[in-house]
Amino acid sequence: TAGITQAPxxxxxxxxxxxxxxxxxxxxxxxxxxxxxxxxxxxxxxxxSNTAGTTGKGEVPDGYSVSRANTDDFPLTxxxxxxxxxxVYFCASSDSGEGTQYFGPGTRLTVL
Amino acid sequence: GQNIDQPTEMTxxxxxxxxxxxxxxxxxxxxxxxYQQHAGEAPTFLSxxxxxxxxxxxxLTSVLSRSKxxxxxxxxxxxxxxxxxxxCAVRDSxxxxxxxxxxxxxxxx
Numbered sequence: 001t002a003g004i005t006q007a008p009x010x011x012x013x014x015x016x017x018x019x020x021x022x023x024x025x026x027x028x029x030x031x032x033x034x035x036x037x038x039x040x041x042x043x044x045x046x047x048x049s050n051t052a053g054t055t056g057k058g059e060v061p062d063g064y065s066v067s068r069a070n071t072d073d074f075p076l077t078x079x080x081x082x083x084x085x086x087x088v089y090f091c092a093s094s095d096s097g098e099g100t101q102y103f104g105p106g107t108r109l110t111v112l
Numbered sequence: 113g114q115n116i117d118q119p120t121e122m123t124x125x126x127x128x129x130x131x132x133x134x135x136x137x138x139x140x141x142x143x144x145x146x147y148q149q150h151a152g153e154a155p156t157f158l159s160x161x162x163x164x165x166x167x168x169x170x171x172l173t174s175v176l177s178r179s180k181x182x183x184x185x186x187x188x189x190x191x192x193x194x195x196x197x198x199x200c201a202v203r204d205s206x207x208x209x210x211x212x213x214x215x216x217x218x219x220x221x
């Protein structure tokens with residue numbers, strides 16, 4: 001079982017460009033999450049979705065958007081990237097909002 | 113505000129025992145999680161506590177005291193592969209996880 005996959009593994013992006021980070025899970029989990037991880041800081045929640053068709057804002061949503069058209073996929077879009085969005089991005093899922101979260105391998109994004 | 117505190121770095125010797133502490137101040141409490149994260153990899157789930165007391169899994173014990181806002185992770189018979197960061201996270205009243213910055217554990221032979 002693949003679990004959670006993310007693409008791309010890493011990316012260098014010019015400031016002002018748009019980009020979509022992909023996340024797919026095959027565990028039929030209802031809830032999915034996007035986090036960013038920066039050196040010296042804890043994981044910070046960007047957006048989440050408790051079930052297909054719904055999304056919510058986390059702690060640091062500005063500059064990011066998400067959609068949840070189906071159970072398996074939860075893409076994260078940066079409309080106009082800025083250098084402060086340089087980070088490692090992790091997608092996670094859980095069977096419910098109360099369940100244990102399981103993480104994808106991450107995407108390392110550098111915005112220049 | 114919400115806050116999770118963990119030591120930044122700890123060093124221990126192979127075969128020994130180490131205790132990694134986590135103190136928290138959050139708006140509500142709906143459980144505490146410990147995750148392990150090797151450098152360049154994703155966090156992986158280790159343990160979950162929601163009631164006061166301990167949870168044991170092999171060489172690992174996690175302990176929670178809600179009245180003190182405190183948890184610790186005890187790792188016994190340390191192995192070189194235990195070198196990693198250990199992340200503490202608390203689920204708040206909105207059922208969102210609030211994460212500590214992690215404790216980097218260095219194991220020396």
